[in-house]
Amino acid sequence: MRQAGRYLPEYREVRADAGSFLDLCFNPELAARVTLQPIERFGFDAAILFSDILVVPHALGQKVDFIQNEGPVLEPVTDGDAIRALTRDRFLELLEPVFETVRQVRAGLGPEVALIGFCGAPWTVATYMVGGRGSPDQAAARALAYRDPGAFRILIDLLVGVSVEYLCAQVKAGAQVLQIFDSWAGTLPDGEFERWCVGPAREIVAGVRARGVEAPVIGFPRGSGPLYSHYARETGVNGVSCDTSLPLDYIARELQPSLAVQGNLDPLLLVNGGDALTRRVDEILAALGEGPFIFNLGHGIVPQTPPEHVARLVAQVRR
Numbered sequence: 001m002r003q004a005g006r007y008l009p010e011y012r013e014v015r016a017d018a019g020s021f022l023d024l025c026f027n028p029e030l031a032a033r034v035t036l037q038p039i040e041r042f043g044f045d046a047a048i049l050f051s052d053i054l055v056v057p058h059a060l061g062q063k064v065d066f067i068q069n070e071g072p073v074l075e076p077v078t079d080g081d082a083i084r085a086l087t088r089d090r091f092l093e094l095l096e097p098v099f100e101t102v103r104q105v106r107a108g109l110g111p112e113v114a115l116i117g118f119c120g121a122p123w124t125v126a127t128y129m130v131g132g133r134g135s136p137d138q139a140a141a142r143a144l145a146y147r148d149p150g151a152f153r154i155l156i157d158l159l160v161g162v163s164v165e166y167l168c169a170q171v172k173a174g175a176q177v178l179q180i181f182d183s184w185a186g187t188l189p190d191g192e193f194e195r196w197c198v199g200p201a202r203e204i205v206a207g208v209r210a211r212g213v214e215a216p217v218i219g220f221p222r223g224s225g226p227l228y229s230h231y232a233r234e235t236g237v238n239g240v241s242c243d244t245s246l247p248l249d250y251i252a253r254e255l256q257p258s259l260a261v262q263g264n265l266d267p268l269l270l271v272n273g274g275d276a277l278t279r280r281v282d283e284i285l286a287a288l289g290e291g292p293f294i295f296n297l298g299h300g301i302v303p304q305t306p307p308e309h310v311a312r313l314v315a316q317v318r319r
């Protein structure tokens with residue numbers, strides 16, 4: 001999950017001088033530097049590109065801001081007219097600084113460290129585009145999908161198309177693994193889950209494969225509980241990132257026999273540290289360590305995480 005970020009003093013230093021969060025995302029030299037920071041400090045096996053899922057709506061012409069202590073704020077796209085006003089005319093051109101970041105990171109990493117590129121899944125990106133900000137229940141997007149499914153379909157199809165282009169361009173620039181973040185998959189009822197989460201993920205995987213991209217794809221349908229195995233089967237992803245609530249025996253029994261799994265330590269346990277952390281890491285390794293497995297958190301690292309806890313965790317996993 002997220003590696004760079006506010007828990008590292010060296011990140012906060014770069015962030016303070018960079019201007020806005022989007023200025024940092026679009027400054028290849030600085031974005032490459034903060035991508036490499038956690039690798040230099042901890043020696044992880046993979047780096048994740050420093051960027052954000054919301055650079056995509058920005059590149060479609062939507063106004064996107066990140067407000068300190070508040071998170072992302074967008075000019076909401078609330079009906080068919082606003083959706084049809086989005087444009088992909090300059091999409092790849094506006095994202096060129098991201099591809100330059102990928103090139104610089106790849107040049108700065110040793111050959112043994114993989115570089116993960118990513119995009120937000122169409123549903124999760126749409127929740128921010130329609131709601132204009134994060135929300136606990138994604139009500140605005142769910143309501144639009146019920147009220148005007150035709151218009152919502154246009155938005156999702158647009159996001160599928162540009163996500164394929166975006167991911168392929170990241171691979172061309174040097175990304176070797178791709179992750180699709182569907183952080184809000186868990187609020188979709190099952191029929192809607194199929195329509196707005198599974199279908200679009202399947203189309204993105206098929207789309208990048210049709211363009212000759214062979215990089216493994218990791219899906220993250222966060223919060224989808226017993227639908228994880230369905231997602232894993234139906235989308236064609238090569239791995240799934242498991243959220244903190246997914247039971248280890250379910251992961252071992254229903255997912256790991258057919259694809260790689262990643263996860264799923266609770267980020268708050270990493271903040272806590274101590275024996276509880278050590279025990280849980282042992283449990284995760286005992287349950288999943290013999291199969292195809294990427295040790296990771298079950299969601300993003302939080303800013304109050306002590307870097308020493310991360311160092312101790314890495315040492316324990318390495319042992």
Ligand code: CP3
Pocket residue numbers: 001002003004005006015021048049050051052053054066070071072118120124134181183299300
């Ligand atoms: O973390 C990393 O450095 C890797 C790059 C990365 C970021 N965002 C940087 C970021 C990745 C992979 C993301 C993904 C992302 N962004 C997701 C999907 C994964 C998840 O966490 O669920 C989502 C939903 C977003 C949207 C987003 N970006 C939100 C809701 C916020 C505010 C969150 C908060 O806690 O304030 C962001 C901002 C953001 N994206 C930060 C970082 C490092 C913090 C910005 C800062 O430095 O002020």
